[in-house]
Amino acid sequence: MGTQEKPSSLENAVFYVGLLVFMGLVGYLVFQIFSNDALPADLTVHFERLPEEECGFEVRVFNKGETTAEAIDIVMDLEQSGEKVGEIEAQIDYLPIQSERRLRVKFENTNGRCDSLVLSSVVFMEP
Amino acid sequence: MRSSSQSLKEYGRGIIGGLIFSLPIIYTMEMWWAGFTLPPEKLLLNVVVTYLLLLGYNNFCGIHHDHTFWDVCRESVEEIGIAFLATFLFLWLIGRLDLSMSISEMAGKTIVETMIVAIGISVGTEQLGTGGGNDQGGSEAVNPGKSHQDREFITMLVLSVCGSVLFIAPVAATEEILIIGIESSNVQLLIMVLLSVLLAVVTIFFSDFRGSVDGDRDFLKMVSHTVTVYLISLLVAFVFLWFYGNTNGFSAQIIISQVIVLGIPGILGASAGRLLLRSIK
Numbered sequence: 012m013g014t015q016e017k018p019s020s021l022e023n024a025v026f027y028v029g030l031l032v033f034m035g036l037v038g039y040l041v042f043q044i045f046s047n048d049a050l051p052a053d054l055t056v057h058f059e060r061l062p063e064e065e066c067g068f069e070v071r072v073f074n075k076g077e078t079t080a081e082a083i084d085i086v087m088d089l090e091q092s093g094e095k096v097g098e099i100e101a102q103i104d105y106l107p108i109q110s111e112r113r114l115r116v117k118f119e120n121t122n123g124r125c126d127s128l129v130l131s132s133v134v135f136m137e138p
Numbered sequence: 139m140r141s142s143s144q145s146l147k148e149y150g151r152g153i154i155g156g157l158i159f160s161l162p163i164i165y166t167m168e169m170w171w172a173g174f175t176l177p178p179e180k181l182l183l184n185v186v187v188t189y190l191l192l193l194g195y196n197n198f199c200g201i202h203h204d205h206t207f208w209d210v211c212r213e214s215v216e217e218i219g220i221a222f223l224a225t226f227l228f229l230w231l232i233g234r235l236d237l238s239m240s241i242s243e244m245a246g247k248t249i250v251e252t253m254i255v256a257i258g259i260s261v262g263t264e265q266l267g268t269g270g271g272n273d274q275g276g277s278e279a280v281n282p283g284k285s286h287q288d289r290e291f292i293t294m295l296v297l298s299v300c301g302s303v304l305f306i307a308p309v310a311a312t313e314e315i316l317i318i319g320i321e322s323s324n325v326q327l328l329i330m331v332l333l334s335v336l337l338a339v340v341t342i343f344f345s346d347f348r349g350s351v352d353g354d355r356d357f358l359k360m361v362s363h364t365v366t367v368y369l370i371s372l373l374v375a376f377v378f379l380w381f382y383g384n385t386n387g388f389s390a391q392i393i394i395s396q397v398i399v400l401g402i403p404g405i406l407g408a409s410a411g412r413l414l415l416r417s418i419k
Binding site for chain 1: 141142144145146149171174175177178179181182185189212215216217218219220222223238239240241242243245246249383
């Protein structure tokens with residue numbers, strides 16, 4: 012930043028850190044450009060029952076693809092012995108590449124009829 | 139040799155300047171999203187263009203007269219480094235970054251915001267200090283053969299682009315620009331264009347702002363100056379819209395509407411912002 016006089020040791024240190032950051036950013040982005048095949052977003056959804064809730068589940072949505080998914084809409088059916096007893100819908104604004112979002116869903120008034128949660132549909136946009 | 143305390147003061151000034159200009163961006167949701175929706179090609183372009191802008195600003199508007207091109211390059215690298223660290227810390231502080239996120243998400247968010255913070259740091263370092271020189275000598279050592287008028291014109295262009303970038307960046311990524319663009323009638327858009335031009339003319343020629351044109355109000359010069367400044371602001375507006383993907387899939391009419399809407403902050407930056415960037419010293 013100061014340039015008229017000989018740089019101080021602090022300025023030298025900041026310059027080398029800055030150079031490292033700058034080269035790192037450029038290197039990282041060049042690597043991304045050549046390694047990224049721009050495959051579409053690939054979402055996987057996992058359910059796990061919450062032990063503390065009678066009809067509660069943790070839903071984990073993961074994007075394995077190489078493109079961010081936008082405006083994700085997930086519809087899940089609650090079933091008892093293969094019979095649908097409820098439905099729930101969740102929205103996520105964005106799910107970046109190699110990222111996960113966790114949701115908690117809870118069904119009310121099911122009288123304990125909730126042995127499984129099944130993914131019905133996943134809809135998303137490509138930004 | 140400069141003392142470390144002097145350098146520390148300059149860095150402090152730079153970081154404060156960076157935050158003054160870029161805090162609205164750090165707090166804007168669309169900017170966080172842009173970090174992981176933009177392809178790496180655009181992010182790289184962002185880094186390169188920002189570096190070139192920093193070179194231009196530091197060369198033509200820096201407070202030091204006897205700098206070499208190497209000094210300007212070095213200064214610009216320092217500013218990007220400081221901006222990256224400051225942005226990373228700030229985004230972490232407001233909970234927009236955490237270590238459970240993927241590297242691409244963290245890097246994208248930080249890179250998008252870093253570039254505006256870096257320009258803010260450059261402006262803050264040069265303008266918030268008290269020890270500045272004048273704005274004439276910046277490029278003497280680098281381009282000794284250039285005429286004064288040429289240098290003045292290039293300085294005006296660089297400052298106008300920097301001013302436009304600083305004013306357009308906080309709003310360009312937001313959905314509001316698209317909504318205003320879509321919902322504005324042709325009459326409203328026409329008034330926006332006229333208002334933009336009027337703002338530029340008043341700011342540059344009749345405002346008595348420090349650094350504005352005083353006395354010399356030649357009509358042709360006024361027209362050419364205003365047209366140049368407005369073209370710069372429209373161009374910067376279009377580049378930002380393209381960068382954030384707000385031109386994809388829209389008709390030419392909607393793109394033009396958005397450019398006109400963004401042109402208002404753009405021309406304020408290119409005229410008033412430019413005078414501010416230059417005249418504080």
